[in-house]
Amino acid sequence: MPTVAMTVNAKSVSGEVETRTLLVEFVRDQLRLTGTHVGCDTSQCGACVVHVDGRAVKSCTMLAVQCDGASVTTIEGLAANGELHPMQAAFREHHGLQCGFCTPGMIMSAVDIVNRLGVPSEETIREELEGNICRCTGYHNIVKAIGAGARVMNGGT
Amino acid sequence: MTATGIGAAVPRKEDKRFITGAGHYTDDMNRPGQAYAYFVRSPYAHAWVKGIDARSALAVDGVLSVLTGENLAADSIGGLPAGWAITSKDGSPMVTPPHPCLAQGKVRYVGDPVAVVIAETQKAARDGGDALSVDYEILDAVTETGQAQTASVRVHDEAPRNTAFEWEIGDKAATDAAFAAAKHVTTIDIVNNRLVPNAIEPRAALGEFDPGTDSFTLYTTSQNPHVARLVMSAFLNIAPEHKLRVIAPDVGGGFGSKIYVYPEETVCVWASRKVGRPVKWTAERSESFLSDAHGRDHITHAELALDERGKFLGFRVKTVANLGGYASLFATGVPTYLYATLLSGQYDIPAIHAEVDAVYTNTTPVDAYRGAGRPEATFVIERIVEVAAREMGVDPATLRKRNFVKKFPHQTPVIMLYDAGDYGASLAKAMELIDYKGFAKRRRKSAKNGKLRGIGFSTYIEACGIAPSQAVGSLGAGVGLWESAEVRVNPTGNVEVLTGSHSHGQGHETTFAQLVSDRLGIPIDQVEIVHGDTDKVQFGMGTYGSRSGAVGMSAIDRALDKVIDKAKKVASHLMEADPGDIEFKEGSFTVAGTDKSMAWAEVSLNAYTAHGISTAELEPGLKEGAFYDPTNFTFPAGCHICEVEIDEDTGVTEIVDYVAVDDFGTVINPMIVEGQVHGGVAQGVGQALIENAVYDESGQLVSGSYMDYGMPRADDLPSFRLGFTMTECPSNPLGIKGCGEAGAIAAPAAVINAITDALGHEDISMPATPQKVWQAVRSHRFAEAAE
Numbered sequence: 001m002p003t004v005a006m007t008v009n010a011k012s013v014s015g016e017v018e019t020r021t022l023l024v025e026f027v028r029d030q031l032r033l034t035g036t037h038v039g040c041d042t043s044q045c046g047a048c049v050v051h052v053d054g055r056a057v058k059s060c061t062m063l064a065v066q067c068d069g070a071s072v073t074t075i076e077g078l079a080a081n082g083e084l085h086p087m088q089a090a091f092r093e094h095h096g097l098q099c100g101f102c103t104p105g106m107i108m109s110a111v112d113i114v115n116r117l118g119v120p121s122e123e124t125i126r127e128e129l130e131g132n133i134c135r136c137t138g139y140h141n142i143v144k145a146i147g148a149g150a151r152v153m154n155g156g157t
Numbered sequence: 158m159t160a161t162g163i164g165a166a167v168p169r170k171e172d173k174r175f176i177t178g179a180g181h182y183t184d185d186m187n188r189p190g191q192a193y194a195y196f197v198r199s200p201y202a203h204a205w206v207k208g209i210d211a212r213s214a215l216a217v218d219g220v221l222s223v224l225t226g227e228n229l230a231a232d233s234i235g236g237l238p239a240g241w242a243i244t245s246k247d248g249s250p251m252v253t254p255p256h257p258c259l260a261q262g263k264v265r266y267v268g269d270p271v272a273v274v275i276a277e278t279q280k281a282a283r284d285g286g287d288a289l290s291v292d293y294e295i296l297d298a299v300t301e302t303g304q305a306q307t308a309s310v311r312v313h314d315e316a317p318r319n320t321a322f323e324w325e326i327g328d329k330a331a332t333d334a335a336f337a338a339a340k341h342v343t344t345i346d347i348v349n350n351r352l353v354p355n356a357i358e359p360r361a362a363l364g365e366f367d368p369g370t371d372s373f374t375l376y377t378t379s380q381n382p383h384v385a386r387l388v389m390s391a392f393l394n395i396a397p398e399h400k401l402r403v404i405a406p407d408v409g410g411g412f413g414s415k416i417y418v419y420p421e422e423t424v425c426v427w428a429s430r431k432v433g434r435p436v437k438w439t440a441e442r443s444e445s446f447l448s449d450a451h452g453r454d455h456i457t458h459a460e461l462a463l464d465e466r467g468k469f470l471g472f473r474v475k476t477v478a479n480l481g482g483y484a485s486l487f488a489t490g491v492p493t494y495l496y497a498t499l500l501s502g503q504y505d506i507p508a509i510h511a512e513v514d515a516v517y518t519n520t521t522p523v524d525a526y527r528g529a530g531r532p533e534a535t536f537v538i539e540r541i542v543e544v545a546a547r548e549m550g551v552d553p554a555t556l557r558k559r560n561f562v563k564k565f566p567h568q569t570p571v572i573m574l575y576d577a578g579d580y581g582a583s584l585a586k587a588m589e590l591i592d593y594k595g596f597a598k599r600r601r602k603s604a605k606n607g608k609l610r611g612i613g614f615s616t617y618i619e620a621c622g623i624a625p626s627q628a629v630g631s632l633g634a635g636v637g638l639w640e641s642a643e644v645r646v647n648p649t650g651n652v653e654v655l656t657g658s659h660s661h662g663q664g665h666e667t668t669f670a671q672l673v674s675d676r677l678g679i680p681i682d683q684v685e686i687v688h689g690d691t692d693k694v695q696f697g698m699g700t701y702g703s704r705s706g707a708v709g710m711s712a713i714d715r716a717l718d719k720v721i722d723k724a725k726k727v728a729s730h731l732m733e734a735d736p737g738d739i740e741f742k743e744g745s746f747t748v749a750g751t752d753k754s755m756a757w758a759e760v761s762l763n764a765y766t767a768h769g770i771s772t773a774e775l776e777p778g779l780k781e782g783a784f785y786d787p788t789n790f791t792f793p794a795g796c797h798i799c800e801v802e803i804d805e806d807t808g809v810t811e812i813v814d815y816v817a818v819d820d821f822g823t824v825i826n827p828m829i830v831e832g833q834v835h836g837g838v839a840q841g842v843g844q845a846l847i848e849n850a851v852y853d854e855s856g857q858l859v860s861g862s863y864m865d866y867g868m869p870r871a872d873d874l875p876s877f878r879l880g881f882t883m884t885e886c887p888s889n890p891l892g893i894k895g896c897g898e899a900g901a902i903a904a905p906a907a908v909i910n911a912i913t914d915a916l917g918h919e920d921i922s923m924p925a926t927p928q929k930v931w932q933a934v935r936s937h938r939f940a941e942a943a944e
Contacts, residue, residue, distance in 0.1 A: 035178015
């Protein structure tokens with residue numbers, strides 16, 4: 001079995017994997033970082049979104065071996081020095097989550113949206129969330145939370 | 158109101174772990190030495206299993222065992238029960254044939270589990286499953302609700318005409334007489350489309366056997382772990398209740414689909430003893446589509462009798478409800494007592510007669526899904542009222558107002574006793590919010606832009622709490638539907654509340670703590686809510702039917718009454734006063750007419766040190782429990798109004814405005830309640846516009862993935878505008894009615910009424926996809942042109 005080595009949440013990790021092992025399986029089963037979730041088997045739901053080299057990626061759609069040498073951030077690595085990331089804080093403040101299962105992927109996607117687009121309009125946020133499914137919130141408060149998180153990430157309050 | 162008490166929009170306590178990835182869902186659990194289960198499922202809708210050859214599966218590296226229905230039978234493991242007894246109108250009991258956890262003889266839907274492969278790894282189990290050889294003799298299938306009773310296919314030998322029961326409610330003679338006197342009769346034929354619940358966390362189970370104590374532990378995605386344990390023990394013979402611990406940790410959404418006991422968790426528990434290893438299973442989404450109980454799937458013919466002024470005289474309904482391949486746990490109660498008892502809607506209708514036939518088909522079992530029967534009832538009555546208004550040329554709001562129940566309590570002809578409400582108030586507020594008066598102008602503006610604009614009402618009612626126990630027992634329920642709670646005050650004054658309710662997104666850790674904060678005058682961070690573990694919580698009936706506030710919190714409230722009473726006695730000993738003179742307010746005990754006082758934490762500490770109390774008169778400690786059974790169902794109600802714009806060229810319907818005004822009685826946390834409405838409306842809009850579980854003639858689920866099933870995405874939905882009215886619920890001490898299902902109940906009728914208003918005709922079915930709407934626009938335009 002091949003060995004992969006990567007940086008996950010600023011820590012160097014390595015492990016033996018089957019070539020067919022998905023990134024999400026490596027993260028969840030081998031690294032025991034269970035914040036990243038699997039909600040479907042067709043790359044649709046987005047519960048598994050992580051950042052690979054700064055880009056949002058569905059970790060169910062990438063092989064672990066493809067990430068050899070990459071820098072991966074999961075939901076567990078988003079808060080820095082015990083401080084919630086502004087997007088995490090916004091989700092809490094605006095009740096952007098209920099059961100919490102889609103939330104890690106939602107937040108990782110949201111951070112990526114803001115990194116790419118600054119402070120997007122409500123319409124843009126809704127379009128950008130095409131790859132993340134939530135069954136609880138009707139998206140109403142997720143959209144609000146992302147707007148609020150975007151403003152804080154861009155220097156607002 | 159304290160800052161964290163009843164009525165405060167407090168941010169949720171549980172959020173911290175969910176936003177940081179520190180939640181503990183079932184699939185996050187791992188036990189030393191665990192093996193993995195993979196279920197081999199029938200690829201055919203209807204077939205005899207002629208043989209299973211496990212040799213090639215067992216030859217796969219890492220495969221430990223292959224188990225089948227024969228092994229279950231040999232171990233005397235029972236079948237899954239139908240928990241709500243329905244009696245047909247001829248007096249015969251319902252027909253509920255055996256439902257084995259792994260097929261015994263026949264398979265009856267695509268996805269019916271045939272065997273389980275246990276292996277060292279998930280991948281090995283799957284490889285073993287792929288290698289398993291199953292010999293099927295394929296049979297013809299029946300999938301359509303409307304064809305089940307006339308099809309030549311027999312799903313179960315025990316059920317002639319594939320019929321489980323033919324049930325009725327109401328007064329047929331009185332209803333016939335009402336129709337004979339009617340000046341106008343409105344008739345509709347409608348389909349309530351089949352849905353897949355689609356909680357984003359797939360179901361999962363991890364079973365473990367401890368040979369030292371002969372006991373089992375099951376971690377599972379359940380809305381009601383105690384009921385799961387009871388069913389597994391009493392019906393399935395997996396283990397005695399006291400030897401089975403069921404833990405439902407963080408659960409990622411349920412919407413009804415995680416109420417039931419399914420084959421998979423049962424098999425994982427049983428197999429853990431057989432292979433001597435913990436056994437874990439997590440559904441793939443494709444399995445969820447095939448094996449989670451589906452929702453809805455009714456076809457209905459309804460007739461409404463009106464007098465010349467539009468007063469409703471009688472209502473006649475005939476419904477066929479699809480149970481799928483087997484009768485799931487609560488399935489038979491859904492199209493009967495959760496459906497037909499709500500057919501009076503918000504209206505004073507003197508006579509109602511409803512007949513419901515429940516049928517078996519070669520499809521995934523159908524059971525309660527968010528709203529469960531009440532969305533179907535609301536869709537029937539709110540559609541027919543809207544159509545009647547249009548036929549009679551009366552404004553739909555006016556016709557509704559003319560027929561609203563205005564005096565309470567109100568006894569409907571279909572069992573329910575509405576205890577409180579003000580339907581006119583929620584209608585008026587919703588009309589104001591949406592600016593009903595300005596609609597004509599908005600419609601003209603849309604027309605100028607080439608768009609068809611429509612507006613639709615849904616004045617819904619639901620019966621929630623799903624209690625009292627005697628009432629549901631008399632209607633056939635197999636269990637009592639009270640709730641239990643225990644309040645443990647620790648010596649340092651903080652509090653643990655053990656509840657039989659279960660939170661899977663509803664925010665109980667916050668709202669329940671708010672009640673404690675309000676009653677005891679302590680901050681919510683001093684309160685821990687414990688749920689979802691049969692070893693910790695004595696018993697509980699779980700969360701569904703919007704019952705956790707009305708019933709679950711009422712149980713906590715009762716336990717808090719007892720705790721406060723006991724604490725007052727402790728304080729009376731400490732301050733040497735008569736217990737009747739002790740007052741407790743905002744966390745402080747005082748002696749009436751004196752300046753003596755003690756803080757909450759002082760009293761709780763002294764309850765445990767017991768140095769200052771006479772223990773011959775008063776036991777030490779501060780812990781109380783309560784079982785609460787309400788006096789009636791609760792009746793949340795409200796008015797949702799939807800406004801749509803249809804693009805005639807593409808058939809795309811855009812929801813341009815959606816107003817929801819709800820009366821939920823007392824609201825503990827408005828932020829959380831609003832979130833429940835948003836989510837419910839989204840599911841209702843999904844049903845109306847895009848969601849549909851579609852089977853082909855051979856019984857394959859065509860819409861079996863997120864590529865094919867119309868899950869609402871963010872850009873399918875608008876932001877919603879919410880309002881509230883309030884009449885206190887008299888049937889529980891907190892005045893709570895419940896809020897979890899309202900959106901899913903109200904929304905489909907509001908959306909379809911808006912679309913039909915825009916189209917100018919009633920000829921559209923759910924889901925009103927762009928293709929259907931486009932065709933509906935075209936066909937009527939051609940019909941008009943032909944005239």
